[in-house]
Amino acid sequence: MDIKEFIRNVPDFPRKGIQFKDITPLLANGQALRFVIKSLADEFRDKDIELVVGPEARGFLIGAPLAYELGAGFVPVRKEGKLPYHTLKGEYTLEYGEDKLEIHTDSIKKGQKVLIVDDLLATGGTIKTVVDLVEKLEGNIVGLAFLIELGFLEGRKVLARYDVRSLLEF
Ligand SMILES: O=P(O)(O)OC[C@H]1O[C@H](OP(=O)(O)OP(=O)(O)O)[C@H](O)[C@@H]1O
Numbered sequence: 046m047d048i049k050e051f052i053r054n055v056p057d058f059p060r061k062g063i064q065f066k067d068i069t070p071l072l073a074n075g076q077a078l079r080f081v082i083k084s085l086a087d088e089f090r091d092k093d094i095e096l097v098v099g100p101e102a103r104g105f106l107i108g109a110p111l112a113y114e115l116g117a118g119f120v121p122v123r124k125e126g127k128l129p130y131h132t133l134k135g136e137y138t139l140e141y142g143e144d145k146l147e148i149h150t151d152s153i154k155k156g157q158k159v160l161i162v163d164d165l166l167a168t169g170g171t172i173k174t175v176v177d178l179v180e181k182l183e184g185n186i187v188g189l190a191f192l193i194e195l196g197f198l199e200g201r202k203v204l205a206r207y208d209v210r211s212l213l214e215f
């Protein structure tokens with residue numbers, strides 16, 4: 046299946062000069078969605094993943110079905126002020142802005158096998174913050190999975206220590 050067909054490029058969103066990769070056509074197609082979730086799961090099926098961790102909001106859209114497919118739990122990383130219990134916080138910059146992310150302090154037990162997931166890897170700012178939060182909780186990061194990688198932004202460089210997989214590169 047050619048999943049690139051389901052990614053819509055939107056120029057100058059949310060800022061001038063950004064080529065935004067819109068995944069909503071893919072999410073709206075049942076066959077394409079199932080294909081990408083199964084394909085990402087295939088990369089990590091034999092790794093005994095216990096928890097999938099994904100950042101708000103698009104990381105939930107890929108991460109929760111991927112956790113289900115792997116028989117793992119899902120841990121949300123949310124933007125500041127959204128999680129109700131005790132949290133750890135990290136600040137970050139991304140291709141078009143900056144923000145703060147939080148995770149519940151009791152969401153990962155020491156040594157649990159974690160797969161970190163997001164829809165898209167750009168500069169890596171967002172996902173590096175997620176990595177740092179998981180490491181502070183002493184999770185064992187088995188790998189990172191993305192639907193899309195923007196290769197020219199070299200986000201992989203900040204993730205050099207990890208097993209990084211992506212299905213599509215632009
Ligand atoms: O590699 P980076 O440069 O950090 O950029 C990638 C991040 O940017 C987008 O999220 P965004 O912050 O736009 O939030 P959303 O998922 O709520 O739309 C995307 O879903 C990734 O999380």
Ligand SMILES: Nc1ncnc2[nH]cnc12
Pocket residue numbers: 063064065066067139140141165167168195
């Ligand atoms: N170009 C882009 N398209 C979609 N999401 C993004 N997140 C960061 N950069 C992005």
